[in-house]
Amino acid sequence: MPGPDVVEPSAELTYTISELASEFAITARAIRFYEDKNLLQPRRNGLARVYGRRDRGRLKLILRGKRLGFTLSDISEMLDLYDPHGEGRNQLRLAQAKINKRLAVLKQQRRDIDEVIGELQENCGLVTAQLDQNNGA
Amino acid sequence: MPGPDVVEPSAELTYTISELASEFAITARAIRFYEDKNLLQPRRNGLARVYGRRDRGRLKLILRGKRLGFTLSDISEMLDLYDPHGEGRNQLRLAQAKINKRLAVLKQQRRDIDEVIGELQENCGLVTAQLDQNNGA
DNA sequence: CTTTACGTTGACGTAAACGTCAATTTCGGC
DNA sequence: GCCGAAATTGACGTTTACGTCAACGTAAAG
Structure with missing residues (x-):
């Protein structure tokens, strides 16, 4: 002992x-x-x-x-996707399906973000030009 | 006429x-x-x-x-950032500051997204391996 | 032993973003 | 002129994500 x-x-x-x-x-x-x-x-x-x-x-x-x-409900689901806890084959396939759904949403979100960032940067440039113009005069 | x-x-x-x-x-x-x-x-x-x-x-x-x-309140601000409507120099500088704040938030969001996407893809790979293993046996 | 600080469990309040329903109004068709 | 489809304006209901007390337990400090 x-x-x-x-x-x-x-x-x-x-x-x-x-x-x-x-x-x-x-x-x-x-x-x-x-x-x-x-x-x-x-x-x-x-x-x-x-x-x-x-x-x-x-x-x-x-x-x-x-x-x-x-939402917290979404996040709850996503947290599950981080755990192995996989039991049967069905569970695993289901987990994979869920992960892929999430990935689709996330990738759409990334596209949205890149667009907004691009457009805002463009507008920021326009404002800068506006300022420079009044400054150089 | x-x-x-x-x-x-x-x-x-x-x-x-x-x-x-x-x-x-x-x-x-x-x-x-x-x-x-x-x-x-x-x-x-x-x-x-x-x-x-x-x-x-x-x-x-x-x-x-x-x-x-x-939020809709956030979005309301962002919509303003899309319009020229610039009056005085102060307004323009203020607009630029707001745009940069927004950009900071958006870039943080993109970092978050990339991390989550990466991790979920990794987990997806793990699940795939799990499935393949049980399949090859 | 009392104070002080931190922690706990209800219970109710609140702001955001609509959903839902009721009571009209408007408009094209017959 | 009447009808039904589509719109409009309140007004109240609902869900989410906590904030804000209130009332109480507890553990360390003086």
């Missing part, structure tokens, strides 16, 4: 809710809300929530999804 | 609200809502709204902005 001084299976680095909140510049309320929606499932120390590396990673993904304008 | 048969200054092609609605697969309610928010200002024929080429263009921009996850 192993000695009595067994080490805890990795003293994983953890975070409190307010640490994560201030790190990502959001409120604790928001983080709890994401948990209500099952986007996060932190462990507990008594009542207090304890977030690990994985939780922090998921939170990062959530915020990135938000910057892209996705 | 010019003849009495002056031609109308271009019989611009126009659209009804339901034409635009079906073309862009949205509801007339949404289009009126955009008008409430001053994103559109169609002419009127009596009570009926009459949309011109310019209105249609703005609507297109609105929907593109929506696909990118911007």
